[in-house]
Amino acid sequence: MIRHTLLFLGYEMKKAFSNPIWPLFGILQPVLYLVMFAPLLRPFEAGGTMVEALRTFTPAAMMMIAVFGSLFSGFSMLAELRNGSLERYAVSPAWRPAIVLGRVAKDMVVLVVQAILVLVVAMLMGLTIGALELVLLLLLMAATGLFASSLSQAMALTIRDENGMSQTLQLFMLPIMLLAGMFIPINEHAPGWMQALAPINPLFHAVEAGRAMFAGELGDSAIPISFALFAALAVLTLTWSMRSLRKIAG
Incomplete structure (x- = not known):
């Protein structure tokens, strides 16, 4: 089980870094x-300082990496569906869930690299964060990324069409980002109807939890809510993706 997952992880990592320009772009985007x-948020902060702006935007940027960096990973699976290689993997002696878990693990590795780079840049700009808060934030990123990556694999295996999958993602990306308060905190600057809708969005709770961690407020209710939400969502989407893979294998 573990051996097969590691084999697929190594295969996916080799593919991801066979052309290093694309991983580089993916890492540099959140830094940009x-x-x-972040400097544009300074007028919205009470003290108007860069550190306060970084405390607001850095956790949102990390959740943006976790979700939107992983949501497009399923497109590579569509190419393998088309050329028939995925079906060969599915009927091979390999442990079938390892096909999905290896891809998801690759996305987790990329997330860690991106998160470390973003944190280093934020710290160079003046941000500070405690060790416990940092560990909790990385764990929340992992849970969020696990959900997004397994959702992407499940969508690819279910829709099996690049155009359909792309249109579905684009339809939901903007409202999810805005209702999560990624760019501007919802509870402070959004109209009442957006504040009422925001709690329906799981990503809103992850962003609020990240901001609470950066502020050192570990007792904030958003932290356990976000962990529980994304743990449950990750289990559901992983189950969906593995069942979809079984259907392909017949």
Whole structure:
């Protein structure tokens, strides 16, 4: 089980870094968001300082990495569906769930690299965070990324069409980002109807939990709520993706 998962992880990592320009772009994008967007939040903060702006935007940027960096990973599976290689993997002696778990594990590795880079840049800009808060934030990122990656694999195996999958993701991406308060905190600056809708969005709770961690408020209710939500969602989407893979194998 573990051996097969590690084999698929190594295969996916080799594919991901066979052309290093794309992983590099994926890592640099959140850094550019941090450097170019965080300063725009200073007028919205009570003290108007860069550190306060970083405390607001850095956890949101990390959750953006966790979700939207993993949501598109299923497109590579569509290419393997088309050329028939995925069916060969599915009927091979390999442990079938390892096909999905290896891909998800690859996304987790990329997330860790991106998260460390974003945190280093944020700290160079003046942000500080405690060790416990940092560990909790990385764990929440992992749970969020696990959900997004397994959801992407499940969608690819169910929809089996790039255009359909792309249109579905694009339809929901903008409202999810805005209702999560990624760019501007919902509870402080959004109209009442958006504040009422925001708690329906699981990502809202993850962003609020990240901001509470950066502020050192470990007793904030958003933290256990977000962990529980994304743990449950990750289990559901992983189950969905594995069942979809079984159907392909017949």
